Amino acid sequence: MQDLYREMIIERYKTPHHKGVLEPNDFSYEDDNPSCGDHIRIDIRIDEDDRVVEALFSGQGCAISLASADLLLDSIVGKSLDEVKALEKQDILDMLGIELGPVRLKCALLSLKVLKAGAYGLGETEDNVPVR
């Protein structure tokens, strides 16, 4: 369990590589973790081949949720939107390299939830498409 706060996670939490806001962006999405009031926003820029060129997150959260967000955004730069949509829970757990109980799993997966909601929104043509 103590592995939860291994150096890599604390480092990512304290000095993230992808923290900030992208304006303008190609899509932006935000959501809350209702159990703790944490909030994450993710902004993405893509190129004409629908590949991620830049990805930043902002908001507040615990070390697990913010380190997950940073690692996740690191991993998607250069990926296509289809590859982003195919990301799963296990991909996050592999990046973190730790086991999580059900409560902390919500922390770890908040950024993936936000990212995928944004990515799916981008492909839609309805009126409720998130900011583009």
Add this chain to the structure above:
Amino acid sequence: MTDKRERPALDSEEIKKDFLILGREVHPGRSLVYLDSAATSQKPEAVIKAMDDYYWRHNANIHRGIHTLAEEATALYEGARAKLAAFINAPQPEQIIFTRNTTEAINLVAQSWARVTLKAGDRILLTEMEHHSNLVPWQILAAEHNLELDFIPVTPDGLLDLDAYRVLLKHAPKLVAFTHMSNVLGTINPARTIIQLAREAGAITLVDGAQAVPHMPVDLTALGADFYAFSAHKMCGPTGIGVLYGRRDLLEAMPPYMGGGDMIKSVSLRSFRPNELPHKFEAGTPSIAEGVGLGAAVDYLSALGMEAVAEHEHQLITYAMERLSQIPGLRVVGPDLAHKGGVASFTMEEAHPHDVAQILDFEGVAVRAGHHCAQPLHDKFNIPSTTRASFYLYNTPEDVDRLVDGIYRVKETFG
């Protein structure tokens, strides 16, 4: 570090022995320090045994059975109601309505009394420090019936602004609903004053006593509240049972909340006559074993004495505040000790509450992290969440020391 202790009001080392769970190791070499009693308290052996004994020896459905078990079960369940009435000094046991929990008790008042009494444009006065359970039922009702909600503000030092309250009363609210003790700030509100002012303004009062009844003497005759709600599980009793106390004339006039068995006097195909109090509000088979457990919890607390419980918690929070205030970067929200019960919610500069709670758990210390079902209050203080340590009759100054040691572990990890 515990040499500054006053003479303890309770012998918590002895009391701990009544709670088998407190002897548990939660991680290898880390015995449990339970500081999450504001969420739910642990249960003493006497309560668990009373419920066991009920199921082993007396289990039957209550009220209409003629056989021995049914009579025993009815006597145990109604005996618990009588014990509770005495415990909170309610004039009559029939004024004690058993519900599932505090939340259901508040919803009962909203859906029965308020739904038929309040008209479009009427105002309900709440406070900014309410638990979601004393906010959302009123939001639902207000949306359906076009009611207006007002809020007594919380001052920066975590107290209700009584001057603002007096002004808000001039808008003639029909109901004033407030918490007796904040589950986040620990603020013990001046319930008697608030109720008296409300009455003078012609408002009905409802008090959320979920954090008060477990921790201090509560005398409903002296308090004069029209409605008062609380839960068994925070006062050494089981989950699944709570209490609504109500003024008799109000309860008599209110329509039933739920329909079904036990709440009727007679039923025909197209109509029914409601039963008398308290059964009118207790449709269906209730939580009988839980009622018995609650009765045992009342016996347990009465034997210790609620004055002593309150004094013990005051000693603990005093010691905790002294030690927490010496930790750099740690900030406790809420009022000074004169207005505070045994709750310390805090933020740390270095770490998020989830991480604080997680590292404390590695050390065996159980606390809660989040907004504690009081999101608007956290918004008011401009913090997304806090770590909350809450104390009860089985906690000791050594538990506070273990909390503080754990907080230094957080600082090492994030330092």
